[in-house]
Amino acid sequence: MMKQALLLIFCSFLISCSKTSEATSSQEKTEPSSVSAIDTIPNTMQRRASSASGIQEDVEEPEVEECVFDTSTYHFTTEAIKKYDKNQDFHWDKQSSSALVKLNATDSLILSIGGCNHFTYSATYVTDKAKFSDRKFLIQKAKWLAKSFFSQGFDEKYVYSIENNLYRLEETQRDDFLWYTIIDKDTAETNYTYEGWTIEKVGGKVRLNLIGSIN
Structure with a gap:
């Protein structure tokens, strides 16, 4: 009876370790893909984000023709x-x-x-x-x-x-x-x-x- 009990405890320990290893492996696989998605945001999206935050890039003001004389x-x-x-x-x-x-x-x-x-x-x-x-x-x-x-x-x-x-x-x-x-x-x-x-x-x-x- 003692041997059977020890065998059950050993098996439970092995199963627990196997699940922990799989969870760790899964986390390691998903984290790099998340970082990659951030790094590959299109430039247009980055410009929109900059504009939304109040930073404008490459904005040209239209030229305003000014009169030399009073036009009345x-x-x-x-x-x-x-x-x-x-x-x-x-x-x-x-x-x-x-x-x-x-x-x-x-x-x-x-x-x-x-x-x-x-x-x-x-x-x-x-x-x-x-x-x-x-x-x-x-x-x-x-x-x-x-x-x-x-x-x-x-x-x-x-x-x-x-x-x-x-x-x-x-x-x-x-x-x-x-x-x-x-x-x-x-x-x-x-x-x-x-x-x-x-x-x-x-x-x-x-x-x-x-x-x-x-x-």
Whole structure:
């Protein structure tokens, strides 16, 4: 009986050791696979995790274009009109950012002052096409446009150039289009551009356009 009891105890001991060994072996096999799964997280998942934690990688901010000048064309244009005649009525054209002014039964004015990267003065005098041949009259109207609606030196420069005949007629390939440029004796570099004025037949009208800009 004693031998049988000892044999049962010995067998139980062997079975217990065998189960412990299997559990240890199983744990050793599963642990490396768990570490491997962490090490092989895709880069995209890692970037998402970084973003979620407040860390951003390779983020490019969009470029924002900034205007050099005040873009309130309406303000500058209407201010010039009211300075000329505080009671003058006009219609504002949003599409072209310009004021349309009826001067009398045959004549009108289109004025636009302002811009973003270029601050431009543009004044267009519209009259009957019969005036196209009267160049002296139209040149005096160019002087009137500059004196009445331009500022920042464009008024003085154009008025002085016209009064002193410091302008010339450029060659063009059209009979219904004239282009005058000023003869500027000041050779100093500047960001002011004096584009002169053009005279053009358009339908039953003549359009005299005077332009100057700051770049």
